[in-house]
Amino acid sequence: VPATADPDFAAIGAKLDGILDEAQKTTLAGFRLLDPHGVVIAGGGEVGQSFVAVEEVRQALAGAYASELRLRIPDQPPPPLYSVSRGTKVRVFVALPVELDGRVAGVVYMSRTPNNIVKHLYGERGKVTLAAIAILGGTLLIALVFIRTVSRPIYALIERTKRIAAGDREAMRPLAHHGTREMAALSAAFLDMAQKLQARSDSIQTFATHVSHELKSPLTAIQGAAELLRDSGGTMDEDERRRFSNNIVTDAGRLNLLVRRLLELARAENLAPSGESTTIGAALALLPVDARLEVRVESGSDIGLGISGENLAIVLANLVDNSARHGAKQVTVGAEKAGERVALHVDDDGGGISAANRARIFEPFFTTRREAGGTGMGLGIVLALLKAHDGTITLVDSERGARFEINLPVA
Template structure:
């Protein structure tokens, strides 16, 4: 009833099943790559950097060609632009001051970052302007190269003179882009890159909303240096690859990766199911069967899965076995107690009823005999109750941590004229129990020997393999083979007529168990021999 009530109380609050928690965790594991891909946008940022690097490389090539044409044309320095800043606008050198680079090289590394750079508005429209005819002629010669390159790279090229006027490029030749932020930087001799909102020239697919990169365009402006002055600007732009489009292009690899992730997740789930979930449910089933009284359920699980689950199962089954043994012991003990108490109570009741009903018809001798019977049986009941209390104390007595010796134990025993006690060896050995508890053990063994006709008892003690062994021998009548297996059972005695209760050896056994000790009956040539085993101090 209490278990049922507890289960109902537990059921009031919803709790997820273990399988639900595992499935949720596995779904999160599978979603992690997508989270990193679309929300942290690591891969998308890499596409931006890749596009910037490509534009820098293409722009640097055209800058070198344009610079050579300016030199070959012999254009006067006063027609060129601002002086190049010291270091030639080397962006990588300013970004990496500790890096050792040959002065003849001016590498430019991509530095755009979706997470930190501001996306600028769409590029401002060009305005009408006039370009230098000599530079316009150079631009006309390079226009064919720019157009052919654009068809392959899909990048937009603009070649600007020192004032920012377009001299080569589709649709904007003769117009000025000097007011564009990145162009202004380049005209001042500094390389500049920017992210701008693109002007869509085709309908955006639905999945564009998950990728910021599809809405932006990368712009790179590279100054062209001739004799230390800005001879013009190569202005290059391109829309980076859309992440969804790129993944679609790599759909074979993406499919294999998805299969690998799904397979790995299912494998994790299978391992978890076999090693954790299934043993737990099996243990729950065993618990319910044991609670219902199925003794056959107290056996190891068919599959434990993990070391910890095996330990948990073993501990649980060990607890179930001990509880079952304790239950059986209590049931047997209750049966014995009721039997032992019933006999004297019945005798007392019968004698009392005879005394009451007989009245004056009973002579003094009979009255005295029945009264003596009542006193004797009442004394036996009193003795049984005291022995039961002693047994309860022995079973619940925890080790005190004290130690003593056999000599000290014998000194506490009352003088018993029935027995002569001799210590053969080990009288000064230290025992891991208090002198009081040791006296209870020996007193019960000596009383048992005296009741079986012994006149002499010898005690021998020795240490071996971390344990103390004590042999208690007597010269009594001994124990018959038929009774040897039952001597430690509560209430078993062959001396009931002489006042034996059958509790003495049970008290000794319980007290020694409480001190991690044992006692057993061993063979001897004469009388009875008990072997006591205790841990060494």
Template sequence: QTQKTTLAGFRLLDPRGVVIAGREEIGQSLADVAEVRAALAGRYASALRLRIPNQPTPPLYSVSRGTRVRVFVAMPVAVEGRIAGVVYLSRTPNNIVKHLYGERGKVTLAAIAIVGGTLLIGLVFLRTVSRPIYGLIERTKRIAAGDREAMKPLDHHGTRELAELSAAFLDMAQKLQARSDSIQTFATYVSHELKSPLTAIQGAAELLRDSGEAMDEAERKRFSNNIVTDAGRLNLLVRRLLELARVENLAPSGESTSLDAALALLP
């Protein structure tokens, strides 16, 4: 009855280790088996052995039900202080599939816990990393499109590193915008400064060309002097612009000359 319940192989050994009950092994001596020898000495013993597929199956090894190992247990039987025999049991444990099926309730709970933990980690990652990064990318596109309202801190930074990255990026964008405004103002001022002498030169040259003999020598000389003076102003303005370019190139990294300093170089 025990054998039918546990599906284990049972063998009864006499005090010398000879099988007296146990199918075809009856009459065989197992006294040299380590666990049997320990049981004959009065000690419980067990062993776990691997099957060797490319060799004939030994008598004590049953066909595996899915695993390549078999458990052997030797229990001494004592009568009035003397070893009267040994109960020798062997069984192949269930393979991993059968074991997991038997524990399917626990496996299901573990799978739910793993999936839930993974989803939780994903949500935390989305909240602390992905969302601020996408927000910063969206701000970058808006700033590139000229939206000045985008130059403000993000609502959620997630981590300290992303907060520092966002602050550094927005600070850089503000400095670039300020520099762009300065360049635009400077270009407008320079355009005005260049336009005045050019207009004067063009007007004087047209008068000299169209007046012909009608203009006396004094007026011709005055208009010629105006052309020379305005040409000198243009020459000076160009030299100042070249000096400004050299100053910009020599400015330390991250710094630039201010608009006031640039305008001071102009006449």
């Protein structure tokens, strides 16, 4: 708004006008010097204009510092990209009161367009370049560490998996480099699983071989006897016919026994703990009276065991039957509690087990009584039943007969 400035203030403005021009060239900011009434007395072509209507100027005339941020409305086309000093769309206005003897003698009114971010980055291009190099180098370092600690062990484990799947037993060994503890734990768990699966596969293959062998002998005998009876044409005397018929009945009985024991073994290996408990006395009460020997409880008959009475009876029945078949006249059973476990012992006064056979007694189908109808699966069933109940059984040295030690959890 046009206004008339006080001549004294106008003279002061005229003296300071050159200084304001130099300051504007140096700072790229616009300067206006206003008298106590808000009239421009120096600065650009707005001398004689009244800025009293401008909010920040009004606050400065009242003695307070004031500033505003306003959108620019350019009267020219946008500057080119390289003219970054004018590339922003806002302008900062600052009004600073000039006080003299406690009164506002004038106002310095300044305005400037802030630097564009592109210009700032260009001015700091050295630091920006160093930061970009540092970020790139850090990224490459992280990538190398990732490849070393994660990717390479994973690819090695994948390659090892393919070799194991192809049947390479040499592949079941630890990796050369694990990278991280988690990868080492994963690799160890995987290889442990592969070894257990391989052992299970070997066990199944061995078991299948034994089964086929055990079934083949009686089947061959039955087939041979039946063919002789068929082809005799009535010329075979009664004693021979009876002998071959008895052989067929005996071998058929052996096959029936083998099938039953196989079913018992399969049931024992797939048994899930029922949570039931029993005692030695309760389990022995389920056994039929065996006239071949005497079973005596030495100690711990009332200690609770983490196994059902039926399953413990099966375990004891197999051990007692083995003792009787090897000449024992007395079996002694006892138990002793040790923390959360119970140690049972089953002793007999029989002939014992020879040193050559001690390491093989738990092998499926191993028996020294094959001619007498032994299947060699009794101790295998015992071992599977105890394993299903977190138990173990071992053959230990004894002065006389055989001594088995069984370890089971407390009920």
